[in-house]
Amino acid sequence: MADQKVAFITGVTGQDGAYLSEFLLKKGYKVHGLKRRSSLFNTDRIDHLYQDPHVDNQNFILHYGDMTDSTNLTRLIQKIQPDEIYNLAAMSHVRVSFEMPEYVADVDGIGTLRILEAVRLLGLEKKTRIYQASTSELYGKIQEVPQKESTPFYPRSPYGVAKIYAYWITVNYREAYNMFACNGILFNHESPIRGETFVTRKTTRAISRIALGLQDKFYLGNLDAKRDWGHAKDYVRMMWMILQADEPEDWVIATGKSTTVRDFVRMAFAEVGVSIVFEGDGINEKAFVESCSNEKYQIPLGQEVLSIDERYYRPTEVDLLIGDATKAKEKLGWECQYELSDLVKDMMQSDLKLMLKGQYLEEGGYRTMNYYE
Ligand code: NAP
Numbered sequence: 001m002a003d004q005k006v007a008f009i010t011g012v013t014g015q016d017g018a019y020l021s022e023f024l025l026k027k028g029y030k031v032h033g034l035k036r037r038s039s040l041f042n043t044d045r046i047d048h049l050y051q052d053p054h055v056d057n058q059n060f061i062l063h064y065g066d067m068t069d070s071t072n073l074t075r076l077i078q079k080i081q082p083d084e085i086y087n088l089a090a091m092s093h094v095r096v097s098f099e100m101p102e103y104v105a106d107v108d109g110i111g112t113l114r115i116l117e118a119v120r121l122l123g124l125e126k127k128t129r130i131y132q133a134s135t136s137e138l139y140g141k142i143q144e145v146p147q148k149e150s151t152p153f154y155p156r157s158p159y160g161v162a163k164i165y166a167y168w169i170t171v172n173y174r175e176a177y178n179m180f181a182c183n184g185i186l187f188n189h190e191s192p193i194r195g196e197t198f199v200t201r202k203t204t205r206a207i208s209r210i211a212l213g214l215q216d217k218f219y220l221g222n223l224d225a226k227r228d229w230g231h232a233k234d235y236v237r238m239m240w241m242i243l244q245a246d247e248p249e250d251w252v253i254a255t256g257k258s259t260t261v262r263d264f265v266r267m268a269f270a271e272v273g274v275s276i277v278f279e280g281d282g283i284n285e286k287a288f289v290e291s292c293s294n295e296k297y298q299i300p301l302g303q304e305v306l307s308i309d310e311r312y313y314r315p316t317e318v319d320l321l322i323g324d325a326t327k328a329k330e331k332l333g334w335e336c337q338y339e340l341s342d343l344v345k346d347m348m349q350s351d352l353k354l355m356l357k358g359q360y361l362e363e364g365g366y367r368t369m370n371y372y373e
């Protein structure tokens, strides 16, 4: 195919990398992805896209590399000559970023500079368009409700601070070298393949196990935090739209609705016919089964299914996020196809199936992950 577009995705093994790869392959792209060497397989999310490297005309090609290695990134970009780079690689867990702030600055902050600088050094400024995975965590201690492109930033974690460097260096390369480099300021987006330690997936996994009688309860941190949760499938489509725009710009992508962690938990329990009641305050808050209407998932009435564990609190929290994506809707015609209720259903159905398959049945095994962030 003479005019086949070529994309390079860093973070291809992550939630967004997997959905974006699927999306671009369907559009006829040749997709190159950066994966890390790992002592265990780390390609679960993209194994269904794998193509035998021995066949001709491979459209999905993986390369070893790391965001901390500029020679590796430069060599790959030189070889691939991408039309579009989607820089999705990051240590993306906010709580964990407090444990490893220097590494996060290197990967999430300087890593972005390495990509931009490689494109500049290789003289690809006119050819290669760059998408930077920016985040609503930039708004942190929010200065305005809802948050839009012009809202001032106030990050509240090493993750947010690293990503603010990445945001501004992207803007700077656009202005200094006339590069088509854009930030997508994406609010939380989730899916059945969301990392297991983010609060939504931690919740849907635990509730699936509770419904099947595999565990009794689970632990969370701050139930009052409010997030603007969308479906990752809607958000990767927008990443592509951002790079097809006439001009390079920065964009907020969000649903415009915000929900507490507590209500997300309620919604997920409702998917298995269970109504819960919360009692107590702060670290003493607990949730109990109030009623159970689905015969398949009989959980004893009054069972304690959720407690608070302080270890999941963050030294500095982001209390409320709610985005205003009017610009993306008006200028690019982006719309969300999934409501939060669709997302919860999708995640619960998928996790119930996974648990039933026995993939996570090891009693007391590390995969129960009750004690993870
Ligand atoms: P994710 O599931 O955690 O995926 C992160 C990806 O980055 C994985 O492929 C991971 O590889 C890779 N990675 C981590 N450190 C790396 C390194 N040193 N070198 C190379 N690759 C590395 O994250 P996601 O939810 O798909 O998010 C994608 C991007 O959007 C991230 O930059 C995230 O910060 C940002 N973002 C996410 C959200 C959201 O709600 N999901 C919202 C706003 C912005 P392994 O698989 O080997 O770990």
Ligand code: F7E
Binding pocket: 092, 093, 094, 095, 134, 135, 136, 137, 186, 187, 188, 189, 197, 198, 199, 200, 202, 219, 220, 221, 222, 223, 225, 226, 227, 261, 312, 313, 314, 317, 318, 372, 373
């Ligand atoms: O936390 C609270 C927690 O870890 C959401 C990343 O993709 O989105 C994500 O960052 C809220 C926080 O996501 C637990 O305190 C309560 O208020 O699911 P999360 P996040 O921190 O919003 C942004 C946009 C990104 O860019 C990031 O890469 O839930 N919470 N109890 C908990 N959170 C976790 N993880 N675990 C708990 O037990």
